[in-house]
Amino acid sequence: MLRSRLALLLALLLGIALAPAALAQQAPPETGAVLPEASGGTTRLGGWRIQSSAAVPAGGEEVSRPGFGSAGWYPVAPRTTIMAGLVANGRYPDLFHSTNMRDKVDRADFAVPWWYRSEFLARGPERHAFLRVPGATSRADVWLNGVRIGEVTGTYNAREFDIGPLLKPGRNAVALRVHPADPQKHFTISWIDWAQPAPDNNMGIFRDVELVRSGPVTLLGSYVHTRLALPGMASAELKPFAELRNNLPAAQQVTLGGTVGDLPVRHTVTLAAGETRTVALPPVTLQRPNVWWPAQLGAQPLYRFALSVSAGGRVSDAVTTTFGVRDVQAPLNASGDREFVINGRQVQIRGGGWASDLLLRSQPGRLEAQLRYVRDLGLNAIRLEGKLDTPELYDLADRYGILLLPGWECCDKWEPWSGWGGEAWTESDYPIAGGSMAAQARLLRNHPSVIAFMISSDIAPPEDVQRMYLAALAGAGWPNPVIPAAAMRNAPPPLGSSGIKMEGPYDWVPPDYWYGDKVGAAFGFAGELSAGHSIPTEDSLREMLSPAEREALWKDPAAPQYHTGRGTEPFNNLKLFSTALAQRYGQPTGLTDYVEKAQLANYEMTRAQFEAYGRQQTAPRKATGLVYWMLNNAWPSLNWHLYDHYLNPGGAYFGAKKGNEPLHVQYSYDDRSVVVVGRGPGQAAGLTVRAEMYRLDGTLLHRQEQSGLTVPALGVTKAFTLPPPAGVTGAYFVRLWLDDGTGTTVSRNTYWLSARPDVVDWDNSQWYYTPVSSYADLSGLAALPRADIEVSTRTAGASTEVTLRNTSGSIAPAVRVTLRKADGSRVLPVTWTDNYVALWPGESITLRADYQPADAGPRPVVEVGGWNAAPRRVTS
Known part of the structure; x- marks a missing residue:
């Protein structure tokens, strides 16, 4: 999403006419996007419809042709798994109540492949147009205009396809035939013992499918490595990199130009015919950098790396990304425990384990509310065990100063060596796992919030898997520590000990x-x-x-x-x-x-x-x-x-x-x-x-x-x-x-x-x-006597202040305050300066609730209750 928006902005500055995002929304019902009209553009493919293959007798040659009838198909937003799409279309109302997900869903629906289908507009055959698929659960056959163009295997194993020669004037159609998923057999997402699994095992796609158009040279990505001068932090060396692909069958001399922060960079390189290469641009030194810090320790400034590549005197492609200047080390101390040292200071990690939505629904507003909660809780980190979510999560973590510890999950195909994992890997599994690692490293590498990757969870991988992952990370320009597992058990070379214990508890202890x-x-x-x-x-x-x-x-x-x-x-x-x-x-x-x-x-x-x-x-x-x-x-x-x-x-x-x-x-x-x-x-x-x-x-x-x-x-x-x-x-x-x-x-x-x-x-x-x-x-x-709590309130804008006074002779150890709408439902999300507060007789305290005004209405109702507090409701 960030790359798409910035590419659009840069293209406009260069005088390039790209399709506005609104055009996709206003397109004919079967049209999900417009191919960018000139080089350097990326747009999200929308207008998707889904249907079970059991209800579609046609094959990919027909389904992927423009104009194929899709009456009765389910319209869905981009980034929608099959189950999420069915819920959005009302097929399974109140799915999460009681045992509805177990008793009211026919799992036979997900034992067969499902179709995704979209149409978009183009001018005709192009030399350098591409389709990017972010991965598929469990795998997808990809078709364009009646031609099968390839396959995507694995939730995180992104692929790009050259679609230029297949494009037609006017409408074009993409179809993906997505196959059933089994976390024990496929590189997908598992809910382990966290939750009941989604009925479809998250079958489908939960990140954006994109249409890309460039010139003869494509900028596949860019990133910046930062080296902070410690301990004073008076300067930082910035090393910019560009991933280039020569789309022509002949060598080309190309020029890279742009800015890293406010510092100009320029570099000329010759690419061989069809070559893909990561190019290191000349490093620059940033004096008195604005350093990125975790929450509670400082600010979270971000810099921009704007880069274009020119061939034959014309801009061929452009990309802009953000990065932060910070230093991360993760040594083992004398006790053998993992430490994180950020900008020269040892930081105690205070984190929580992250769970995406069970149906992998894309909810940027909900993500931001949860990152606000993380910061309000005084936490500074989140661990992502196999739920690597959508790009917005990483952008938000950068802004809020929340450290991220992503990694693969236990107890399924990702970790068969644990003894309780999925099916053992075969020779064909290594490229899928390695490709998944490379794709996710490219997504994560520029985010200052991301401070390490845990290549396993409960048991460290064997040596060959470790070396494969390390090679994939290095190839993607990974700048951060790599940790073998989130547990200290069985840590063979080359990474050795994780320095992390996983001894529980997971259930009640005093x-x-x-x-x-x-x-x-x-x-x-x-x-x-x-x-x-x-x-x-x-x-x-x-x-x-x-x-x-x-x-x-x-x-x-x-x-x-x-x-x-x-x-x-x-x-x-x-x-x-x-x-x-x-x-x-x-x-x-x-x-x-x-x-x-x-x-x-x-x-x-x-x-x-x-x-x-x-x-x-x-x-x-x-x-x-x-x-x-x-x-x-x-x-x-x-x-x-x-x-x-x-x-x-x-x-x-x-x-x-x-x-x-x-x-x-x-x-x-x-x-x-x-x-x-x-x-x-x-x-x-x-x-x-x-x-x-x-x-x-x-x-x-x-x-x-x-x-x-x-x-x-x-x-x-x-x-x-x-x-x-x-x-x-x-x-x-x-x-x-x-x-x-x-x-x-x-x-x-x-x-x-x-x-x-x-x-x-x-x-x-x-x-x-x-x-x-x-x-x-x-x-x-x-046996504490009932405590009477006097309540006064004041609401202004997006905040409500609540003053509580204990007018009784009894101690109230945990007075709870809840904010409600006029209809009695709760105002959520909401952050309180404090809650479940203790009040001695005669004592008072003022609390403040912050929320979105649209979530509360003009006059929210304040409800007071708790352990022995007499219930009260007051309109603010």
Whole structure:
């Protein structure tokens, strides 16, 4: 998309008339695009229709001819898989509710090939016109104007076809016959145990098919390698590269010219007949560069590399791309753990595991909302295990400063050597895997947000596969580290150890687990781990589950739930989570009670995980990074997320947001210490930490304070250690405040703790959880008297301010605020400055919600509720 837009802009500047994007929308019903009228143009092919081959007796020779009748076919947008197209056409309404995807979809529909078909306009045969197909799941036969021009095999294995001689004046037709997919047999996308698989196994195409026209020399791509002068960063060497193809059967002398940032570059080269070559242009030096930093550490400036190639005195092709100036290193430290050093500074990776939409639907607005959530959560990274999504994701990550760790996935054809993967590779599989790597490297290489590629997930590939991938990456000009796997198991040469652990947990563990020294506790680099299930709020549960499923959720935790993972053990039920919930907080009395307790538990678990890793970032065995499993869900799920599929932030979200504050005061479950964690670019001095300990009835047990503290950049400072709560046998509260040198509170934190702690049974750890031998007692929280919360609001533009005041005599430990439309539905997506907040009697706090005005209406309704807060609704 970025290349298309910039190519259009450059062409206009050069006086070249290209087809505007609007023309594709206004074309006749069967016409999806117009071939660019001159060199240097790329346009997305639209106007697609799909149909099952079982309903189309004709072959490719007929289907791909202009004017072929497609009455009864389904019109679909570009980037649409078969199932996504059927859903968009209303064939499968409410697909994600309850068991509809299992019970109301005929999977026989996807046991046969499907046709994609589009038409476009051209002037007739051309010398240098091409069709680019980004890959196909599982594979596609490609036809143009009655001629089969080739095949595309693999979701990520992009291909380009020379279509110039086949073009006809007026209408031309493209047809793709897409074959059924099986992740165990084909290089496609698998949902592993993350979700129920899409009924069509994501059969089809989810990125843009493009029409390209150039002159005698095509610019296939361009990229820039940057070398930042460290440590001062006073300058940066920029090395520009161009990928050229000579389309003529004779040698050509060509001239490359353009700008890298504001610096001019020019180079002349001779290409042999039909040659494709990567050309290094003369490097340039950028003084005082604007350096690209991850979120929380600085700005995210981007530079442009505008390049054209001329042959015979005329511009033959042009391309513009963006890049960032930054340096990335990923060494193994003395403990053998992977570290990431960005612009000379070690950065602790705080990430989440990414899930694309289950049907791979293209939703740029939804992508941006999720990247805003990532930044709001205080995270700085996303791991992409095999779900490499659409180009907009990478552009957004560049803008928001979110580091990306893409890689291939486990447990299917991509990783047959794991013992639980797909079919073993044959000789014909290597070119598909290698081609996929090269194509994705070309897509990702210019993005400063992309900091490494993990060529496997659970088990590192054998040597021959590693060398094949490394060659493909090198050939594509890959500038970043390459990591053999997201796990430390079996790491043969040439890459050797990954320096990343994958020891779980994936299911419930208590908060003090993270402060241990075994398996997934806070040390080293953890490729994926969390305390498992995240229960959505009640609104979301009513959207996704039937009444019977909702009742089983709180009454029968061992009952299999369709909306947990893939429906297989051990993640097809909530037994571990719900058992711990009942043991620690008390037996649920109904769905609402279960959900309220689950929100507290999710808040408690996610905060503890991120806080432990934050405290240990400077420990002797440093915690260098973690990937929370997972950030989001492919569909409505009870498993693994920080915000649910409806983009609703619940307890898990705000626990993680609290634990990842840029300057944060926190309590340690292991030794009762109170520490301050700094995640910003500079030190903070003159800080004061205050702590108070209370019984549940509000009786003050202990108060402590320490002033004059300094926290270094990306560092940790201990304030003091709290004593055990005198005379308490059950639950109690600890409150913490961090004030800056001006007396302003920059962090506040409330814990509900137990005098009887959780006891972790380390010796009986399993791959997905560690049991406990006894549970903490938080049941006293259920007896807290009802708290009355006074609410006042003010809405202006895209923000609503909500002031809460506890007018009762009872402590309210987790007051939740929800923004609703006039019809009662939720305003989503939305970011809050804080939520699930604690209010002592007489205390008040002001929160702010930011959203898109169109999502809220003129006067949103503020709903207040939570643990023991009396429900209220106020129109803003």
